[in-house]
Amino acid sequence: MLRGGQQECATAAINKYLSGESHFFCQATPGAGKTVLAATIASRLLELNFVDLVLCFSPSRTISDGMKTTFSAILQRPFSGTLGSVGQSMTYQSLQFVDDEFLHALKRYRVFAIFDEIHHCAGSETGGGNVWGKQVLAKIQNLASYTLALSGTPWRSDTLPIAMADYTNDLGTLRVDYQYSLKQAVADNVCRSxxxxxxxxxxxxxxxxxxxxxxxxxxxxxxxxxxxxxxxxxxxxxxxxxxxxxxxxxxxxxxxxxxxxxxxxxxxxxxxxxxxxxxxxxxxxxxxxxxxxxxxxxxxxxxxxxxxxxxxxxxxxxxxxxxxxxxxxxxxxxxxxxxxxxxxxxxxxxxxxxxxxxxxxxxxxxxxxxxxxxxxxxxxxxxxxxxxxxxxxxxxxxxxxxxxxxxxxxxxxxxxxxxxxxxxxxxxxxxxxxxxxxxxxxxxxxxxxxxxxxx
CATH class of the missing domain: 3.40.50.300 (P-loop containing nucleotide triphosphate hydrolases)
Incomplete structure (x- = not known):
């Protein structure tokens, strides 16, 4: 069962997708349960018959394996990328090894792409960025029917813009669709003070x-x-x-x-x-x-x-x-x-x-x-x-x-x-x-x- 903040965010994301928008950005403090949240949103999109496949991307094998386990449990389907599975969990590093055959196959499906700790991907459609950010923008974003970006710390040490993030034109302030702060998480007994x-x-x-x-x-x-x-x-x-x-x-x-x-x-x-x-x-x-x-x-x-x-x-x-x-x-x-x-x-x-x-x-x-x-x-x-x-x-x-x-x-x-x-x-x-x-x-x-x- 989702906690209050997770339920609010999941509802906001589904409502935005239902309105015709395809992207949602969630900033939630570390420890707030972003993986369970993402898997729940994926489950609802599958139930609504909005998507066929779910792809998860994250910055390390540790996180990737954790997402695979959580998604498989919540979706009650294999999540290994093999025959009969509903999706796959991958690292950002692996994107540079994705071949054209894989991308061509994705075009036949309605894909929900989830990008965990998106601050690891830098770049924009008009500016510079790192390899991971460019791969996300060039190979995946345009193929996905819906995308979800997650971050507990949505900024970068090198001050490059985060891939798939929206900034104001004046001060460069990050715009998010839903924010769950550490203060809220402590008040809700979701995180320790x-x-x-x-x-x-x-x-x-x-x-x-x-x-x-x-x-x-x-x-x-x-x-x-x-x-x-x-x-x-x-x-x-x-x-x-x-x-x-x-x-x-x-x-x-x-x-x-x-x-x-x-x-x-x-x-x-x-x-x-x-x-x-x-x-x-x-x-x-x-x-x-x-x-x-x-x-x-x-x-x-x-x-x-x-x-x-x-x-x-x-x-x-x-x-x-x-x-x-x-x-x-x-x-x-x-x-x-x-x-x-x-x-x-x-x-x-x-x-x-x-x-x-x-x-x-x-x-x-x-x-x-x-x-x-x-x-x-x-x-x-x-x-x-x-x-x-x-x-x-x-x-x-x-x-x-x-x-x-x-x-x-x-x-x-x-x-x-x-x-x-x-x-x-x-x-x-x-x-x-x-x-x-x-x-x-x-x-x-x-x-x-x-x-x-x-x-």
Whole structure:
């Protein structure tokens, strides 16, 4: 049975299609149940005999497989693209391998095409875009009788316009047919109200080859020295402090909800292995790991979803669209610092389940952009993310932030001459330059600030 917001959106979409329009754009916060919504709309169009086939497109195998399962269950028909099935779930990447024979076959049917997380597709009929966006516009949109575009975060880090989206001519503001905000979802008990913990230090110093500087916050140090944020997220003692806070929170939640779990989003495979070692050896946590280098990561995600393990550490595998409702704690330790990615990561712990209490916690460091993202989490589509009309050059591939998530390689940052030193206390030989310096961290210097949304 659909929830209130899903029912409203489904009705609005069907009514628009009945009026003769062919496209519907839904913006719904991560965790609001967009896949079930889309499958329900597809079911109604099939019942009305408006369409013959349903095609779903999404940005990853994880999401694609999830959509296949959900659509098959709701439509009560096979959804594998084989003989006797009512449709197929595909990734955007696979569009570039679709041949003319497949497209020619589609012309014989009335197709309902669903584009999940459409912000991965950039471009317009008159401007530039990436490969996925152009493929959507050129190959699929014109063949479909009806289209549905979905996004929880309808903007792009490169500010290119989203494929199939409608913008005002003056400010470039996105027009949507239906919007379901995080505030609405929290009020309807569809999503958990998030609490974001920003970990900082008031005793930092940067030790260079010839100079030493002291600072009272991570943001100040990064701004004044040009040091890389990678120095912070790779510092052993900094990670240990943040992970200890997260483990304590998860332990509290598991005292009331025994299968509550946590997610750590890491910056690289090496980083993920270090985090797993800390969680397992230092804190005695049962921990799974999924990266693009591990065999059968999708099977590992499925095992974790149905297990009682405490933590899963991920590199680019559980950031968007992955449904693991028992996740209630998340550590954002990625080097990707875009608002789109921040909100998608937060979305992994927002989905409600039958557990109590329904708490969602995200732990990260107090880097300036992350502070700003946390402070405006109640603003559904931040003004900073509104697309502005400007000249753009055509891209030959996916945008950089998406590429980095797929490959697991964080966007490069210039490493400075100096090295971050967290004063006093213990030392850690994680980050050396010329074999002369190392990061030093004082745990007593840490502090944290909690931002509670909709409180």
């Amino acid at each position: 998030p609490k974001i913990v920003l970990v900082d230090s008031n005793q930092l110093s940067v030790v260079g080859k010839e100079t030493s500087q002291s600072f009272t916050s991570i943001a100040e140090m990064l701004k004044r020295t040009g040091n890389s944020y990678l120095h912070v997220i790779h510092n052993h003692d900094a990670m240990e402090y943040l992970l200890r806070l997260a483990c304590e929170k998860l332990e509290h939640l598991r005292s009331q909800t025994p299968n509550a779990a946590g997610l750590v989003v890491a910056a690289s495979v090496e980083h993920a292995l270090h985090i797993k070692q800390l969680l397992t050896n230092k804190f005695g946590q049962s921990t799974a790991i999924v990266t693009y280098k591990h065999e059968q990561p999708l099977a590992e995600i499925e095992r974790f979803r149905n297990s009682n393990q405490q933590w899963i550490v991920s590199v680019g595998m559980i950031s968007e669209g992955t449904d693991i409702p028992r996740l209630q704690v998340c550590c954002h330790l990625s080097a990707v610092k875009t608002e789109l990615y921040f909100r998608q990561v937060l979305g992994r712990v927002l989905r409600v389940n039958s557990a109590a209490p329904q708490e969602a916690w995200l732990f990260t460091f107090a880097e300036q952009s992350l502070i700003e993202f946390a402070e405006r989490i109640e603003q559904d589509i931040p003004e900073a993310c509104v697309w502005m009309e400007r000249e753009v050059s055509a891209s030959t591939g996916a945008d950089e932030s998406v590429f980095n998530l797929v490959t697991g390689n964080a966007a490069s940052e210039n490493d400075p001459t100096g090295i971050v030193a967290w004063k006093a206390g213990s030392s850690d030989l994680l980050s050396k330059q010329d074999g002369k310096h190392s990061d030093e961290l004082s745990l007593q210097a840490f502090k944290q600030r909690v931002i509670s949304a909709f409180g």
